[in-house]
Amino acid sequence: MDQLMAMRAFTRVVETGNFTRAADSLNMPNATLSKLVKSLETHLGVRLLQRTTRRVAATPEGLEYYEKASRILNDIEDIDTSFTVSRSKPQGHLRIDVGGSTARDVLIPALPDFIQRYPDISIDLGVADRPVDLISANVDCVIRGGPMNDSSLVARHIGNATLMTCATPGYLKMFGIPAYPQELKNGHKLISYLSPLTGRAFPFRFNNEGEELEIKTAHRIGVNESNAHLAAAVAGLGIIQTFSYAIGPALKAGSLVEILEKWRPAPYPFHVVYPQNRHVTHRLRVFIAWLTEVFPAALKG
Numbered sequence: 193m194d195q196l197m198a199m200r201a202f203t204r205v206v207e208t209g210n211f212t213r214a215a216d217s218l219n220m221p222n223a224t225l226s227k228l229v230k231s232l233e234t235h236l237g238v239r240l241l242q243r244t245t246r247r248v249a250a251t252p253e254g255l256e257y258y259e260k261a262s263r264i265l266n267d268i269e270d271i272d273t274s275f276t277v278s279r280s281k282p283q284g285h286l287r288i289d290v291g292g293s294t295a296r297d298v299l300i301p302a303l304p305d306f307i308q309r310y311p312d313i314s315i316d317l318g319v320a321d322r323p324v325d326l327i328s329a330n331v332d333c334v335i336r337g338g339p340m341n342d343s344s345l346v347a348r349h350i351g352n353a354t355l356m357t358c359a360t361p362g363y364l365k366m367f368g369i370p371a372y373p374q375e376l377k378n379g380h381k382l383i384s385y386l387s388p389l390t391g392r393a394f395p396f397r398f399n400n401e402g403e404e405l406e407i408k409t410a411h412r413i414g415v416n417e418s419n420a421h422l423a424a425a426v427a428g429l430g431i432i433q434t435f436s437y438a439i440g441p442a443l444k445a446g447s448l449v450e451i452l453e454k455w456r457p458a459p460y461p462f463h464v465v466y467p468q469n470r471h472v473t474h475r476l477r478v479f480i481a482w483l484t485e486v487f488p489a490a491l492k493g
Contacts, residue, residue: 193231194228195235196268197228198228198229199232199264199265200265201218201229201232202229202240202241202254202258203258203262203265204217204225205225205229205248206255206258209249210247210248211226211229211248238251238257239254240253240257241254242254269473282312282474282475282477282478283312283475284313284314284473284475285313285315285316285475286313286314286315286333286475287315287316287330287331287332288316288317288331288333288334288335289323289326289333289334289335290317290318290319290334291319291320291336292320292417292418292419293418293419293422293435293437293438294337294418294435294437295317296419296438297435297437297440298437298487298490298491299317299490300317302486303315306482306486309478310475310478310479310482313475321417321418322388323388323389326345326465326467332473332476332479333465333476334466335350335462336463337353337460337462339461340463343468344467344468345466345468346465346468347463347464348464348465348480348484350462350483350487350488351462351487351488351490352461352488352491353459353491354435354436354459354491354492355397355433355434355456355457355460356433356434356435356439356443356453357398357432357433357452357455357456358431358432358433358434358450359430359431359432359448359449359451360426360428360447360448361446361447361449362428363381363430363431364449364451367379367380367381371452372455373396373405373407373455376407376409377407377409380431381411382396382411382430382431383412383413383421383424383430383431383432384411384415385414385415385416385421385433386414386415386416387416393411393414395407396408396433397457397458398456398457399455399457400454400455404458405455411430412429412430418438421434422434422439425439425442425448426447432448433457435460435491436492437491462487464480464483
């Protein structure tokens, strides 16, 4: 038995919760991976995994072995990296997950610079507003907005976005221009952004010299995808609150107009996020460093 390979196979099964996904991530046949894990269990004399029809989960002994094996595998990769980084250019494959409008308006327009700097790194972008499970999806990192409270993840701040409240000139001509956030409750039609996870509408938030308000009222339409959310506003369906980088072209074209400018919400933080227990490869390190450099300006549009 190749014990090192068996340890890699076992840890990937724990992380993905699935033999097939683990085998795919290691680019090996499912049967080979299963044989490696069974051989490891036989070698140790304990059951590491509890198999059910829906999911594979680690036993208590398996969790203990996973924690120790992960540290060993990370140490080995650190040793290898320390000898190769200084002699080679970053290379390999990065899997990155990012929201729809952030991909369209911020990350993708900036990517030619990254590709020019690091031509030996290839990128797969997963674009969706619904956040993925970094472990089971085998994603290297994600770009997320908002506060980060998950202690199992490492979150590095990469910039702040500006939120703006807007509507079409036609809508404002019909319903009037609100002077204060509270007026949104008086007959105005709101286009809410719905959480892709819970389906609940995010409230409209406002801030004026430290005075903070949240407006929670019935919306005319709710949308759970950022590009469609903006399209609903441009179509004249109501008032929207979204990021300046997404709404910039519509503002310049005059198809949307900012309202309640003095009540813009507090800056909205963005982070690059990756699992705490996963080794940070050289290619991921340079990508994170690049994001930290270019994202603050890119978020401003």
